Amino acid sequence: MYIFQADQLAGLASDYRRDLINTLAGLKSPTLVGTVDQGGTTNLALFNSLIHIGANPPLLGVIFRPLTVTRHTYQNIRDTGFFTINHIHQDMMPQAHQTSAKYATGTSEFDACGFTPVFTQLHPAPYVGEALVAASLSYVEEHLIQANGTILLVGNVVEVRVQEGLLEPNGSLAFDKAPFLASSGLNTYLKAEKFKRFAYAKPDTPVQEIP
């Protein structure tokens, strides 16, 4: 067993600590966030920080790094009010990872990385045509994390798009029925396959595995 305590963590080389703490958050959901700027240039950015906030109203959140440089995705969401999330599957690699390169302002990652922008009537933010599960969100609120200047941005889900075959009768999206990817840290992607599904747990009742 390796044990790192606070003073040792503080003394680590910054790259080492970055990889340790990024992976410590466990398996994450890599998603492409689609936006458009006020001039009409589309933007696509890789986020590993998608999080469920609530189902009613339907809310998801993402974490933005501190606004010490221009964050195109953040600025586009504030300027236009909308963004899309587009879940990543194996056939979208390595192009989806390539969107994390620092392209010059005015370059669309859709063009640079070979993704197809698809539009909805609801707003100008583009979907990724290659995605099997995607959603549109409208800006709701944001919170500045005092400890490091990151921002939690919360969006309201205004549209969900799901490929046929991936919607279960109960409303669940079947992440085990297409080659979706999880991520670990900043550059490792994992395939996921179904392990088990369990019923709602109750005290004094053994856990029931369900189909």
Added chain:
Amino acid sequence: MYIFQADQLAGLASDYRRDLINTLAGLKSPTLVGTVDQGGTTNLALFNSLIHIGANPPLLGVIFRPLTVTRHTYQNIRDTGFFTINHIHQDMMPQAHQTSAKYATGTSEFDACGFTPVFTQLHPAPYVGEALVAASLSYVEEHLIQANGTILLVGNVVEVRVQEGLLEPNGSLAFDKAPFLASSGLNTYLKAEKFKRFAYAKPDTPVQEIP
């Protein structure tokens, strides 16, 4: 392609919408949060909302549902200042799922579900002895999401514990080298195995796959 728009989402049966929006967040990292109350009773709770906030200082966050009822884990963190996160692997199932049952106040999920509390000298919050990767965090700050009353609680990592063989030379935790689980929605667990690892992406350079 199935498309749900805002008015359709609002009109869904609440169970259906809950499952749709919970799974829309993609693959998540299920983790057991260990705490202790002021009377010394240990508590273990299943969270699917662990999120990376930053590496320097090392910060992780979790989302709490609205405090409309007593949330033992939240109250214990506020009372004692500390909590542990303990990543879930296959051998910890189904007991880890069972911790999500609503046990009576005064019952420890360690006892009820068969996990071994392990203590550090740093604070009274217990680790799960069966976990291969775990960490201790101290309370830093919290943010109330106005849209639905959930809370983002941010903790500072004060200790990391990693089983031998799961720490890469660069500091990354090897989530592909032990049978860790991802989760989808509230009750589905997935096995993860390595797909690919890519180098830091740069414009005008093809993505490099790395070992």
